[in-house]
Amino acid sequence: MSFEIPxxxxxxxxxxxxxxxxxxxxxxxxxxxxDELGDVVFVELPDVGESVEQEGAFAVVESIKAVSDVYxxxxxxxxxxxxxxLDSPELLNDDPYGDGWLVDVExxxxxxxxxxxxxxxxxxxxx
Amino acid sequence: xxLRQPPVDHGGAKRxxxxxxxxxxxxxxxxxxxxxVRDAVGKFDVSHMGQVTVSGPDAARLMQRLTTNDVAAxxxxxxxxAAITDxxxxxxxxxxxxxxxxxxxxxxxxxxxxxxxxxxxxxWTAHRDDWGLDASVTNRTEExxxxxxxxxxxxxxLAALTDIGLxxxxxxxxxxxxxxxxxxxxxxxxxxxxxxxxxxxPWDETPAVWDALDCQPCGLGARDTLRLExxxxxxxxxxxxxxEPRNPYEAGIGFAVELETDFLGREALEGVHVEGPAEKLTGxxxxxxxxxxxxxxxxxxxxxHLGHVTSGTMSPTLGEAIALAYLPADYASEERSVRVTIRxxxxxxxxxxxxxxx
Numbered sequence: 001m002s003f004e005i006p007x008x009x010x011x012x013x014x015x016x017x018x019x020x021x022x023x024x025x026x027x028x029x030x031x032x033x034x035d036e037l038g039d040v041v042f043v044e045l046p047d048v049g050e051s052v053e054q055e056g057a058f059a060v061v062e063s064i065k066a067v068s069d070v071y072x073x074x075x076x077x078x079x080x081x082x083x084x085x086l087d088s089p090e091l092l093n094d095d096p097y098g099d100g101w102l103v104d105v106e107x108x109x110x111x112x113x114x115x116x117x118x119x120x121x122x123x124x125x126x127x
Numbered sequence: 128x129x130l131r132q133p134p135v136d137h138g139g140a141k142r143x144x145x146x147x148x149x150x151x152x153x154x155x156x157x158x159x160x161x162x163x164v165r166d167a168v169g170k171f172d173v174s175h176m177g178q179v180t181v182s183g184p185d186a187a188r189l190m191q192r193l194t195t196n197d198v199a200a201x202x203x204x205x206x207x208x209a210a211i212t213d214x215x216x217x218x219x220x221x222x223x224x225x226x227x228x229x230x231x232x233x234x235x236x237x238x239x240x241x242x243x244x245x246x247x248x249x250x251w252t253a254h255r256d257d258w259g260l261d262a263s264v265t266n267r268t269e270e271x272x273x274x275x276x277x278x279x280x281x282x283x284x285l286a287a288l289t290d291i292g293l294x295x296x297x298x299x300x301x302x303x304x305x306x307x308x309x310x311x312x313x314x315x316x317x318x319x320x321x322x323x324x325x326x327x328x329p330w331d332e333t334p335a336v337w338d339a340l341d342c343q344p345c346g347l348g349a350r351d352t353l354r355l356e357x358x359x360x361x362x363x364x365x366x367x368x369x370x371e372p373r374n375p376y377e378a379g380i381g382f383a384v385e386l387e388t389d390f391l392g393r394e395a396l397e398g399v400h401v402e403g404p405a406e407k408l409t410g411x412x413x414x415x416x417x418x419x420x421x422x423x424x425x426x427x428x429x430x431x432h433l434g435h436v437t438s439g440t441m442s443p444t445l446g447e448a449i450a451l452a453y454l455p456a457d458y459a460s461e462e463r464s465v466r467v468t469i470r471x472x473x474x475x476x477x478x479x480x481x482x483x484x485x
Contacts, residue, residue, distance in 0.1 A: 067420065
């Protein structure tokens with residue numbers, strides 16, 4: 001089975017992605033993660049303005065069969081949350097790198113972004 | 128510990144340890160597999176289920192004394208659901224007891240849950256010896272595979288593979304048949320609430336029967352959501368002699384207890400029946416977002432502890448989060464407002480009487 005690993009993202013080993021877009025960084029879970037979880041049925045997100053810490057649990061994703069914490073790929077402040085995944089959690093399965101994004105984060109001074117895995121490194125980890 | 132392997136190779140599916148067996152969780156997605164069974168038809172490899180046969184002059188007596196239902200009421204080719212209880216009336220397992228026909232391998236067959244086959248075989252032989260009964264007890268779990276075909280189109284799907292008249296096979300009946308060229312036993316039983324059959328196949332012929340069934344393969348994930356929508360019990364989770372010791376009245380299967388018969392645990396259960404159980408397994412439906420899971424606390428709206436969830440999921444059919452929880456008996460008989468504690472947050476919910484499906 002081959003999983004999608006977009007070149008424009010970087011990855012945390014716990015299967016979250018981060019994609020820089022101007023001043024903020026968009027965050028979600030990887031194709032591999034959504035496949036492992038199966039049908040996602042519930043998402044719990046932080047509030048805008050909350051701080052997140054790299055490798056700290058900041059959200060919860062539940063599939064029919066499992067509950068999973070989601071870890072922040074960088075440190076910073078949440079500037080936006082994807083309200084549509086609250087009503088339509090299946091977006092995480094259908095489009096994990098697009099409509100299934102979770103939050104936007106404004107990076108802290110030491111965000112840790114540079115420590116993330118490259119697409120090639122992440123592919124090596126899951127294959 | 129090496130996991131026991133089913134007779135069918137499910138290489139492509141995600142698998143998990145279920146009662147000591149490595150069984151498929153899902154083949155495609157739980158939602159897709161669940162919908163196939165509710166709307167059309169799906170097949171399950173349930174070879175993890177045990178098979179124990181009992182024969183001999185005292186076979187009927189031994190079965191009667193170790194299961195809660197009335198084994199004497201069974202004619203050949205008939206089956207019944209029953210609990211297996213200890214002296215205190217605590218459920219060790221639940222099972223289906225089949226009375227076989229004269230030409231079959233034994234007089235009785237019963238189906239313990241995954242991983243209970245050895246324990247139940249020992250329970251049967253130990254009591255047979257204690258009571259001085261003349262019966263042979265044989266664990267045949269690894270002689271037989273089992274394939275369930277379930278859903279409104281299951282009769283058509285199975286009919287295409289066999290020459291017997293499935294229409295004549297009533298609920299909880301069993302017959303021998305040839306399916307896809309194999310000599311099997313077909314029972315009109317299941318764990319999904321839909322029409323369907325369970326096919327008991329010689330171990331080595333199970334893959335041929337599995338492959339011949341032309342329908343959606345389904346894993347344990349869908350099996351769990353399907354049974355939970357019906358409020359069917361999962362042994363080891365909704366009751367368990369160690370972690371969730373419950374009697375059949377608490378677990379809501381009093382219909383499978385026949386107090387007029389003589390069985391182990393009867394006296395204890397007679398007392399429960401007269402008094403009524405203090406707690407009952409109750410349906411809970413969440414009114415807020417979230418998924419109730421095993422072990423989550425259930426409280427009053429004011430936060431007073433009432434009980435805990437034993438099984439919970441997001442119902443694919445209803446799109447609602449549903450659960451079973453042991454609650455004070457008055458919560459089982461009418462709709463009451465409760466809270467389910469999810470990650471320290473009380474979530475609004477109400478009680479209901481299973482099945483959850485209308």
